[in-house]
Amino acid sequence: MSTARDLMIVALGEAPSRPLERGDLSLALAGAEAYDLLRGEAIGLTGDRLVPRRQPVADDRLLAEAASLVVREAPYERLEDWLWRRGRGLASVYLTALERDGHVSWERNRWLPFRGGRTVLGDTEERRRAAHRWAADEPVLLALAAAVGIRDEPTAADPADPSVTDDAVLTLLAAVHDAVMELEAVRQRKAIEDAAFANVWRGA
Template identity: 40%
Template sequence: MATAQRLSALAVVLGGEPRVEQGDLSLALAAAELIDLTEAQAVLLDGDRVLPAAPVRTGCPMLIEAASQVVRDFPYETVVGWLWRRGSGLARRYRAAAADARHVHRDAADAMGDWNDPVLAHLAAAAGMRPTPSDDTAADLDPDQIAILGETHQAVTQLAAERQRRSIERGPSEGILRGF
């Protein structure tokens, strides 16, 4: 099962506890796809750029779609650019795909055994599904995974800051409108 499918299955099992922000989950799912694409050598990382490489060989329709959306023109796309572009609405799409699958509960149960997988543990932490793993798990990650996970955590932090900014901007006007 692809990493993003496993992460999505974990989100289903947890049922939103703790409360998982869909934007955070979408960014983590985009990162999971990118990690799988690097492992399949369908893309290469050159610094912070995602370069197209070989065709992806997988039976996962979402991963095939992800590979088809890799920017193929110089200067290529940054990892963070990929996360934001590919991640847009991705949690909703994975949830819909999981709902269509008859075996979602079996996959979800299998995914629960994956908490010890360092990549999945870090992605789940980025999505807010669990605490950040200890630093010693980074020893089990390759440089591409570390780079992608680092960019993912930064993107999630930026998204949280944007949520807070919008909340602050809305706060006083909503209180006045409601008579508070």
């Protein structure tokens, strides 16, 4: 069971509470992978460092790939740095994987003869599993979804469901939330700079 694949399916099937940014989703997917690696005891957290524990036996190719990217030499890698490194373009990677495995197709019509339009989720066991976790209000899945705006956004002081009590998981969810907020701040700064540049050219 891959939390990242379930999160991607939820992202494709649910109406977001705010415009869904692909970069935000990529960071959350990296966080979902880290959560599964924590749960499988493939990694641990010492402070804010990802510490390898054992090589996981994963039947999920992308999760195995994530595990292979964990730095295995001291002083190890900061969780935030790993999220940014692993998260680069990860939403596109998961979308392609779901499409390849037959879980997602693309709506086509005479004006869109090739890949394009909106994605359509197939009625698959994987989709039903993701829907079950979502309907069950699984706290980690909900917290990751909230971080990217798929449901009501959590506050900075409370990025996770209060039923989450594991310190490592709480640290992970807070790191995802902080990374998404940092990315949003970067987008806002760029928008301000672009607007200022445009004003200069208009003579404003």
